[in-house]
Amino acid sequence: MASEKGMWVVFIREWKRILSSKICIWGMIVAPLLTFGLLMYMMSAGLPTKIPIAVVDLDNSLTSRSLVRQLDAFAKTDIKFKSLSFKEARVEMERGKVYGVFTIPRNFAKDAISGNRPKIVFYTNNAFLISGSLLFQDMKTISVLASASVGLRMGEAKGYTQGQLMPILQPISIEAHPIGNPMLNYSVYLNNVLTPGIIFLILAMFTISSFGSEVKMGTGRKFLDLAGGSTVKAIFGKILPYTILFFVLSLFFMSVLYYYNNFPLNSGFFPICFAYLCLILSAQGFGLMLLAVFGNYRLSLSAASLLGMISFSITGFSFPSIAMSPVLYALSFLFPLRHFFLIYVDQALNGIAWQYSAYHYATLLGFFFLGLICMGRVRNFMYENVYEE
Amino acid sequence: MKKLLLDIYYVWLHELKVVFRDPAVVLLFLIVPLAYPVLYAFLYNNEAVHEVKVIVVDESNSALSREFTRKVDGAADVNVVAHVADMEEAREAVRRKEAYGIIYIPASFSIDLNTAQQTAVLVYSDMSSMLFYKAMLLTCMEVSLEMGADIRVNDMGHGTRAQDASTMEAVDYEWVSFYNVSNGFASFLVPAILILVIQQTLLLGIGTIVGTHNDKKRFTVASHMSEGKNIHPLKLTIGKGFCYSTLYIITSAWVLRVVPYLFNLPQIGDPLTIAVFLFPYILAATFFAMTLSYFCSQREFVMLLVVFTSVPFLFMSGISWPWVSIPPVLKAIAYLLPSTPGIHGFVSINTMGATLSDVWFEYVVLWVQVVVYWALATMMYYWWIDNYDPKYKGKHPSMSKF
Numbered sequence: 001m002a003s004e005k006g007m008w009v010v011f012i013r014e015w016k017r018i019l020s021s022k023i024c025i026w027g028m029i030v031a032p033l034l035t036f037g038l039l040m041y042m043m044s045a046g047l048p049t050k051i052p053i054a055v056v057d058l059d060n061s062l063t064s065r066s067l068v069r070q071l072d073a074f075a076k077t078d079i080k081f082k083s084l085s086f087k088e089a090r091v092e093m094e095r096g097k098v099y100g101v102f103t104i105p106r107n108f109a110k111d112a113i114s115g116n117r118p119k120i121v122f123y124t125n126n127a128f129l130i131s132g133s134l135l136f137q138d139m140k141t142i143s144v145l146a147s148a149s150v151g152l153r154m155g156e157a158k159g160y161t162q163g164q165l166m167p168i169l170q171p172i173s174i175e176a177h178p179i180g181n182p183m184l185n186y187s188v189y190l191n192n193v194l195t196p197g198i199i200f201l202i203l204a205m206f207t208i209s210s211f212g213s214e215v216k217m218g219t220g221r222k223f224l225d226l227a228g229g230s231t232v233k234a235i236f237g238k239i240l241p242y243t244i245l246f247f248v249l250s251l252f253f254m255s256v257l258y259y260y261n262n263f264p265l266n267s268g269f270f271p272i273c274f275a276y277l278c279l280i281l282s283a284q285g286f287g288l289m290l291l292a293v294f295g296n297y298r299l300s301l302s303a304a305s306l307l308g309m310i311s312f313s314i315t316g317f318s319f320p321s322i323a324m325s326p327v328l329y330a331l332s333f334l335f336p337l338r339h340f341f342l343i344y345v346d347q348a349l350n351g352i353a354w355q356y357s358a359y360h361y362a363t364l365l366g367f368f369f370l371g372l373i374c375m376g377r378v379r380n381f382m383y384e385n386v387y388e389e
Numbered sequence: 390m391k392k393l394l395l396d397i398y399y400v401w402l403h404e405l406k407v408v409f410r411d412p413a414v415v416l417l418f419l420i421v422p423l424a425y426p427v428l429y430a431f432l433y434n435n436e437a438v439h440e441v442k443v444i445v446v447d448e449s450n451s452a453l454s455r456e457f458t459r460k461v462d463g464a465a466d467v468n469v470v471a472h473v474a475d476m477e478e479a480r481e482a483v484r485r486k487e488a489y490g491i492i493y494i495p496a497s498f499s500i501d502l503n504t505a506q507q508t509a510v511l512v513y514s515d516m517s518s519m520l521f522y523k524a525m526l527l528t529c530m531e532v533s534l535e536m537g538a539d540i541r542v543n544d545m546g547h548g549t550r551a552q553d554a555s556t557m558e559a560v561d562y563e564w565v566s567f568y569n570v571s572n573g574f575a576s577f578l579v580p581a582i583l584i585l586v587i588q589q590t591l592l593l594g595i596g597t598i599v600g601t602h603n604d605k606k607r608f609t610v611a612s613h614m615s616e617g618k619n620i621h622p623l624k625l626t627i628g629k630g631f632c633y634s635t636l637y638i639i640t641s642a643w644v645l646r647v648v649p650y651l652f653n654l655p656q657i658g659d660p661l662t663i664a665v666f667l668f669p670y671i672l673a674a675t676f677f678a679m680t681l682s683y684f685c686s687q688r689e690f691v692m693l694l695v696v697f698t699s700v701p702f703l704f705m706s707g708i709s710w711p712w713v714s715i716p717p718v719l720k721a722i723a724y725l726l727p728s729t730p731g732i733h734g735f736v737s738i739n740t741m742g743a744t745l746s747d748v749w750f751e752y753v754v755l756w757v758q759v760v761v762y763w764a765l766a767t768m769m770y771y772w773w774i775d776n777y778d779p780k781y782k783g784k785h786p787s788m789s790k791f
Contacts, residue, residue: 023686023687023690023693023694026693026694027693027694027697031697032697034701035697035700035701038701038704038705038719039700039701039704041716041719042704042705042710042715042716042719043710044716045714048710048711048713048714049714050713050714051711051713051714052713091747093567093741094737094741094742094743094747095737095743095747096712096733096737099711099713108560112560115551115552117554117558117560117561118560118561119560119561119562119563120560120561120562120563121562121563121564121565122562122563122564122565123564123565123566123567124564124565124566124567125567125568125741126566126567126568126569126570126572126576126577127567127568127569127576127577127580127655127736127740127741128577128707128708128709128711129569129572129573129574129577129578129709130709130710130711131711132566132569132572133523133572136564136566139564140562140564143560143562144534144562146560146562147558147560147562150560151541155545158545164505167501167505167506167507167508168505168540168541168544168545169541170507170533170537171502171507171508171533171536171537171540171541171544172457172502172507172508172509172510172533172536172537172540173507173508173509173510173533174509174510174512174526174529174530174533175509175510175511175512176512176514176522176526177511177512177513177514178514178516178522179513179514179515179516180516181516184519184522186710189516189519194700197700198697198700201696201697202697205692205693205696206693209689209693212689213689216687216689297689298413298688298689301689301692301693302413302416302417302692304692305692305696306421306425308696309696309699310428310432312700313429313432313433314432316517316518317517317518318518318574318578318709319432319433319438319518319520319574319578320438320517320518320520320521323435323437323438323439323520324432324433324434324435325431325434325435328431328432341517342517345515345516345517346484349515349516349517350483350484350515352484356484356485
């Protein structure tokens with residue numbers, strides 16, 4: 001009799017349901033792999049290179065041309081137009097052909113040497129904030145360098161040696177140490193959080209759908225019956241296949257991220273692996289909770305998709321949560337992805353002891369247990385077996 | 390001709406009833422586009438990061454190092470929360486998230502500066518956000534240049550005021566950030582999200598309608614404008630498309646006009662140009678959504694099918710990862726989506742004040758998409774009826790009745 005009822009039966013049945021459903025294959029296997037592959041491929045360069053700009057060089061002297069050459073030598077900047085008027089350059093910017101304009105005034109070299117302080121003006125198109133900021137760095141560096149090289153010549157004229165001059169030109173230098181992501185790699189920065197975000201979104205939705213579709217087909221009671229009447233066995237038998245499937249998927253993602261691409265992983269494999277496992281469980285708990293709250297397949301699914309999408313923003317990996325309105329900052333902690341993100345920062349980037357992240361691991365597991373507390377409501381939902389309308 | 394227009398008109402009316410009778414569709418077509426943009430604008434509304442918390446380790450503890458710290462603290466973007474004695478203490482504070490960065494001033498700071506040697510200030514930044522790093526680095530650079538200029542004048546000897554100014558900075562420079570003057574996050578990201586919300590909610594809403602038809606086997610409702618009257622699929626597709634589009638023309642006035650106004654996002658485009666540009670976008674997005682909708686075999690499946698696409702669609706539009714750096718293959722795929730030319734065009738017009746001729750390419754692409762997706766949606770309708778409607782089992786509905 002044990003072989004006909006119980007958790008194992010539900011477990012096997014759920015695997016069959018998953019593998020025989022086109023929507024499950026598409027949504028849980030193809031979709032995450034496709035998204036992951038696409039984003040990784042897109043950002044494989046790490047940092048955007050060769051962002052086009054236009055240079056308006058009204059001076060066209062030896063000094064200004066060497067300045068332009070130096071600017072062109074930067075990896076991020078690609079000078080696409082060299083002989084435009086400012087008006088033409090602006091039009092190119094409006095058309096999105098260039099993302100920045102660098103202008104050197106007339107008589108630049110002469111004025112610089114004679115102490116008349118000519119002014120370099122550069123423009124960035126910050127409607128595209130990332131391109132704009134990257135170009136800003138390059139163009140600012142060149143402007144400061146221009147000042148320095150003129151200073152160097154003036155200093156030499158006054159009889160200083162080069163060795164004496166360098167500290168005078170830049171008395172205080174700033175050494176930047178971005179902890180954990182020294183290359184400022186955007187792929188590291190984004191894909192490490194987008195990937196778990198996709199996992200969370202999809203898994204929360206499919207957890208709901210795995211119960212909802214039973215009710216829709218009217219097999220809710222049959223399903224409870226198969227588990228031998230035990231709510232715990234029924235629920236665990238049902239969610240376990242998804243846990244396994246998504247854990248395997250996460251292992252694959254982690255291998256690509258941390259092994260093949262050598263993304264920073266400063267506390268080793270186990271803390272991040274455990275974080276993925278906790279995230280998977282929290283997504284399932286989140287799904288169960290929504291199902292219990294709404295008691296309706298479609299509404300809880302809509303809620304999961306809405307909250308799953310907001311997760312990407314409120315987590316604060318693009319725009320920090322702490323800079324958002326205090327209300328939103330507080331609310332951000334109700335999103336499991338936020339906790340995963342904080343674990344990831346400490347364990348993968350900063351490489352500090354896991355105890356500092358213990359609270360976030362616990363919260364992720366807390367979401368799972370909250371979901372389990374709702375088990376009774378989910379059981380009733382299955383037992384009532386009523387699809388909307 | 391009259392019959393054609395009348396048929397389209399009746400399909401249109403009939404479809405409106407279908408839309409408004411289903412609370413799920415009303416939610417996706419009206420409530421979500423109303424609420425979601427507000428939410429996103431609210432999320433990013435603070436635009437920039439100010440007062441990033443840093444800890445200073447000042448081993449020099451001299452007048453100059455204190456001046457450096459004071460100036461950094463005085464800047465808008467950085468807030469010095471504590472001074473600690475050594476690096477270990479500072480690191481511990483960063484681990485506890487009491488600060489997001491450390492500024493380390495070496496013991497030799499003041500001595501170096503007074504003996505005309507170069508000195509270095511070390512800035513350690515938590516990389517949980519690029520914006521923290523940017524705020525700290527730019528502020529420290531700014532302060533170091535400013536103090537450096539004063540020190541240089543002292544080193545090289547004072548002259549006239551003009552000479553001093555030239556010694557401080559032989560070449561002056563100015564940075565002008567176009568179109569997004571505050572360098573804000575919302576001003577940059579939200580316009581793209583607004584455009585994407587239109588396409589994605591259309592996709593979800595239309596998918597729900599088709600899924601519901603499948604669930605309830607109401608193929609006659611889907612194919613007729615009134616009982617017993619067959620409509621040619623070409624006209625059917627147009628009529629339904631117009632129904633959804635007209636709803637979205639109203640919605641988009643809120644999404645693209647009122648929301649940016651409420652949240653003070655850049656809005657320098659000519660409203661008329663935006664309206665003209667939006668017209669093919671909404672049509673293209675509608676027919677695109679209709680094409681995909683026929684894959685929704687059940688009412689709820691559209692969520693499972695397409696919700697995740699918002700993430701790749703947004704990144705493929707080239708708003709954050711620059712369009713020029715996107716691999717050509719992905720650019721080609723991205724141009725199959727209405728959202729890509731839609732976002733390019735809308736950002737150009739709305740944020741950058743472009744005219745229609747500046748976005749002519751995107752405009753034409755959108756019209757091409759309208760035609761292509763309209764044809765595809767019609768073909769997909771055949772496929773759908775063929776596969777799902779028991780009445781037709783394998784033979785196409787007649788095409789001769791046009």
